[in-house]
Amino acid sequence: MRDESLITPPILFTTIIAQSDIWYLTLIQRRDTLLKKAAIEGACMTASALDFAPLDKILDEFKGRKDAVIPILQRAQDIYGYLPKEILQAISKKAGIPLSRLYGVATFYAQFHLKRRGRHLIKVCDGTACHVRGAPKIVDGLEEALNLAPGNSDPDYKYSLEIVYCLGSCGLAPIATVDDKVYGQTETQHLVDALRQLE
Amino acid sequence: MPELKNVADLARLHATTQQAREARRTACPTIYVGTGTCGLAAGAGEVAQAIRQELSARQIEAEVLGVGCIGMCVKEPLVDIQLPGRPRVTYANVKPDMIPRLIEEHLMNGQIIPKWAMGQLPADGAPPETQVGEPGLPSYAELPFYRKQVRIALKNCGMINPESIDEYIAADGYQALGKALSGMSPDEVVDEMKESGLRGRGGAGFLTGIKWEFCRRARGTPKYVICNADEGDPGAFMDRSVLEGDPHSVIEGMTIAAYAIGAQEGYIYCRAEYPLAIARLKKAIAQAHVHGLLGENILGSGFSFELHIKEGAGAFVCGEETALIASIEGKRGEPRPRPPFPAVSGLWGKPSNVNNVKSYGMTPQIILNGADWFSRIGTSGSPGTAVFALTGKIKNTGLIEVPMGITLREIIYDVGGGTPRNKHFKAVQTGGPLGGCLPASALDTPVDFDSLTEADATMGSGGMIVVDQDTCMVEFAKYFLTFASAESCGKCVPCRIGGQRMLETLTCISEGRGTPEDLDGIEYISRNMKEGSLCALGQLTPGPVMSSLRFFRQEYEAHIQDEFCPAGVCKGLFSYEIIEANCPGCGLCLKACPDGAISGEKKKPHVIDHLKCIQCGECYRVCNLGAIEVIPLKKKEIPA
Numbered sequence: 001m002r003d004e005s006l007i008t009p010p011i012l013f014t015t016i017i018a019q020s021d022i023w024y025l026t027l028i029q030r031r032d033t034l035l036k037k038a039a040i041e042g043a044c045m046t047a048s049a050l051d052f053a054p055l056d057k058i059l060d061e062f063k064g065r066k067d068a069v070i071p072i073l074q075r076a077q078d079i080y081g082y083l084p085k086e087i088l089q090a091i092s093k094k095a096g097i098p099l100s101r102l103y104g105v106a107t108f109y110a111q112f113h114l115k116r117r118g119r120h121l122i123k124v125c126d127g128t129a130c131h132v133r134g135a136p137k138i139v140d141g142l143e144e145a146l147n148l149a150p151g152n153s154d155p156d157y158k159y160s161l162e163i164v165y166c167l168g169s170c171g172l173a174p175i176a177t178v179d180d181k182v183y184g185q186t187e188t189q190h191l192v193d194a195l196r197q198l199e
Numbered sequence: 200m201p202e203l204k205n206v207a208d209l210a211r212l213h214a215t216t217q218q219a220r221e222a223r224r225t226a227c228p229t230i231y232v233g234t235g236t237c238g239l240a241a242g243a244g245e246v247a248q249a250i251r252q253e254l255s256a257r258q259i260e261a262e263v264l265g266v267g268c269i270g271m272c273v274k275e276p277l278v279d280i281q282l283p284g285r286p287r288v289t290y291a292n293v294k295p296d297m298i299p300r301l302i303e304e305h306l307m308n309g310q311i312i313p314k315w316a317m318g319q320l321p322a323d324g325a326p327p328e329t330q331v332g333e334p335g336l337p338s339y340a341e342l343p344f345y346r347k348q349v350r351i352a353l354k355n356c357g358m359i360n361p362e363s364i365d366e367y368i369a370a371d372g373y374q375a376l377g378k379a380l381s382g383m384s385p386d387e388v389v390d391e392m393k394e395s396g397l398r399g400r401g402g403a404g405f406l407t408g409i410k411w412e413f414c415r416r417a418r419g420t421p422k423y424v425i426c427n428a429d430e431g432d433p434g435a436f437m438d439r440s441v442l443e444g445d446p447h448s449v450i451e452g453m454t455i456a457a458y459a460i461g462a463q464e465g466y467i468y469c470r471a472e473y474p475l476a477i478a479r480l481k482k483a484i485a486q487a488h489v490h491g492l493l494g495e496n497i498l499g500s501g502f503s504f505e506l507h508i509k510e511g512a513g514a515f516v517c518g519e520e521t522a523l524i525a526s527i528e529g530k531r532g533e534p535r536p537r538p539p540f541p542a543v544s545g546l547w548g549k550p551s552n553v554n555n556v557k558s559y560g561m562t563p564q565i566i567l568n569g570a571d572w573f574s575r576i577g578t579s580g581s582p583g584t585a586v587f588a589l590t591g592k593i594k595n596t597g598l599i600e601v602p603m604g605i606t607l608r609e610i611i612y613d614v615g616g617g618t619p620r621n622k623h624f625k626a627v628q629t630g631g632p633l634g635g636c637l638p639a640s641a642l643d644t645p646v647d648f649d650s651l652t653e654a655d656a657t658m659g660s661g662g663m664i665v666v667d668q669d670t671c672m673v674e675f676a677k678y679f680l681t682f683a684s685a686e687s688c689g690k691c692v693p694c695r696i697g698g699q700r701m702l703e704t705l706t707c708i709s710e711g712r713g714t715p716e717d718l719d720g721i722e723y724i725s726r727n728m729k730e731g732s733l734c735a736l737g738q739l740t741p742g743p744v745m746s747s748l749r750f751f752r753q754e755y756e757a758h759i760q761d762e763f764c765p766a767g768v769c770k771g772l773f774s775y776e777i778i779e780a781n782c783p784g785c786g787l788c789l790k791a792c793p794d795g796a797i798s799g800e801k802k803k804p805h806v807i808d809h810l811k812c813i814q815c816g817e818c819y820r821v822c823n824l825g826a827i828e829v830i831p832l833k834k835k836e837i838p839a
Contacts, residue, residue: 109512110513132666
């Protein structure tokens with residue numbers, strides 16, 4: 001969207017017109033207006049797939065509460081699957097919270113994702129109990145079977161592979177979850193089979 | 200149920216709920232299904248559905264109750280059947296296809312199926328002596344897993360339906376609150392807690408009563424009561440089980456604490472990874488509101504208390520109280536220097552009392568039964584019981600509650616049943632990623648706050664992970680460091696950089712690139728982290744490394760000097776060899792090998808081709824006869 005010619009006025013132009021400050025200023029102003037317009041259009045284009053209506057509802061609910069940052073981000077992530085830049089910007093603007101603070105919180109907690117995630121989530125627990133009972137092998141196996149490094153999604157965003165620390169079912173280690181379903185005393189093959197049945 | 204206006208109302212409800220319970224016990228067959236997270240993961244949901252289907256198909260009237268975790272995770276899904284006037288009989292590892300037979304033989308004909316039954320326990324509210332037991336079936340008190348347990352925090356877990364406030368009240372729930380509000384001044388409550396000697400069950404072991412007193416005396420209003428349910432330790436699930444199995448006990452404990460310190464508002468900070476615990480807490484809070492046990496003017500005492508739930512967002516450091524408070528305030532969960540302690544300046548700068556789930560969970564019973572009763576259990580320095588999540592390479596994984604002072608050996612061998620598959624016990628890790636690893640020689644250490652600290656481990660909040668000969672202590676220490684350094688919030692330098700540097704050194708050692716000086720380097724960094732870090736996360740991060748270095752130094756030295764991993768874990772530092780004398784040629788390993796590196800005729804010793812072997816360890820895992828051993832890498836056989 002950004003047209004380079006708008007940012008830097010052509011050299012010839014500047015040398016001639018710079019003699020007159022007024023002309024030059026007018027040019028700069030015009031450039032800025034155009035840039036702004038382009039930026040707005042650009043933002044709209046990338047964000048057009050996002051529906052901001054549910055976000056407004058969340059923000060209304062937490063209006064005026066000073067402890068609301070984390071719940072707002074949690075609810076927003078529930079809706080959008082992750083926290084796209086546009087959503088963070090919208091929250092910042094609408095709730096009057098500095099974007100830097102939202103970014104600081106979102107990058108601090110493991111639960112928040114700034115990268116798009118797959119439609120299905122595979123979480124392999126690598127808590128201590130699962131670790132000593134073979135979780136690393138499951139991770140390696142899935143990595144190979146899915147050709148996917150942990151923390152990433154496949155190109156079609158069908159699934160994401162994530163490593164988590166402790167889901168609290170250590171008695172059944174090693175465990176993994178595919179979406180909401182928990183697999184206790186699991187093996188790579190069980191999970192691969194479970195993934196095949198998806199969609 | 201109408202709102203309870205005073206203590207007399209509560210007493211009446213107590214009597215009514217007990218009558219209802221008694222009526223059920225004597226008149227109606229009841230089926231209990233363990234539906235905690237563990238149980239559900241093992242398939243309890245399908246089992247419960249199968250039971251309901253079978254009951255409706257046969258048109259049998261029976262109550263089906265979902266209960267919390269009774270602790271025996273390894274036997275999940277657990278189903279108890281209780282016929283009118285009879286004890287509860289527990290069936291282990293129940294599958295949906297077992298249900299028709301269970302219902303026909305046990306529920307309809309009263310015939311226990313001994314092959315599947317694990318044990319029996321008295322039905323709710325029935326005194327053991329009045330109840331005729333089922334012959335030939337061990338009672339829970341006779342089962343090794345339960346014999347040495349004393350249940351205080353877990354008293355109701357697995358026994359009552361956690362989603363019913365009536366069942367909690369029938370089990371003497373909210374009686375302590377009634378007692379405190381009607382007959383005790385806040386100071387008397389604080390004194391009772393001080394006398395009980397209860398030490399904070401979150402891990403640090405600070406005296407709960409003293410903490411309450413600090414907060415009570417602190418100037419400033421409003422005051423807050425906070426429950427730390429951010430159970431971040433990997434390998435620990437005690438708090439989850441209490442919240443899922445007995446949420447009302449925590450709510451009651453917090454309400455008593457609030458009354459004692461003069462707070463009117465409380466927060467439960469629960470990790471978001473525990474959706475079931477959060478759901479049950481929400482339900483329990485709503486029920487307590489309806490009954491007037493939370494909210495304005497509780498039981499007509501003039502005391503009011505509101506409780507909120509805060510979901511964590513995944514940060515281990517938020518288990519530290521100042522970080523937890525920052526997180527409730529909606530900030531990055533970074534700790535801050537103490538003092539001032541939260542008791543003086545906590546949430547929103549106001550006096551706040553932060554305790555662990557189990558500390559609050561034990562509170563009602565201390566108030567109800569008295570400080571004397573509590574302090575008689577356990578040791579004089581650490582009264583009461585300790586709850587542990589017993590996991591790792593152990594036969595009976597599960598949740599246990601034992602009196603303080605019991606030895607590690609008793610826990611691991613008597614309760615836990617020892618290590619499975621005839622492997623040798625190597626170490627036990629207590630206190631989570633910030634604790635320590637103790638070797639077999641320390642097994643007779645009594646379990647209490649002071650003895651464990653003295654032995655170079657920590658009590659922690661209750662994770663206990665057993666590892667056997669197949670775990671490499673260098674890799675194990677590296678695992679904890681990876682976790683702790685990833686979870687370092689980055690605010691203070693010793694923790695942020697120290698953890699990272701130590702992890703790099705350990706990685707070198709585990710790859711066979713270590714030098715003898717590395718061990719000195721680790722010790723040097725550890726000392727500095729311990730002294731210089733801002734919070735317990737940084738101060739205790741070196742714990743697992745230091746304790747394993749102290750007790751398993753020879754393993755570190757083997758990695759460094761011989762480039763050999765004796766446990767056969769660190770890739771490239773070992774190879775496998777078949778011991779001819781032990782190999783009967785059964786072919787198990789041959790089938791298991793994914794790379795066709797094992798060959799040999801049937802009934803004759805097999806051999807491993809070291810050029811093809813990728814050291815995946817499958818053969819080692821499947822061999823039941825100990826015919827495969829870990830040996831130093833055969834360098835000669837592998838061309839450069």
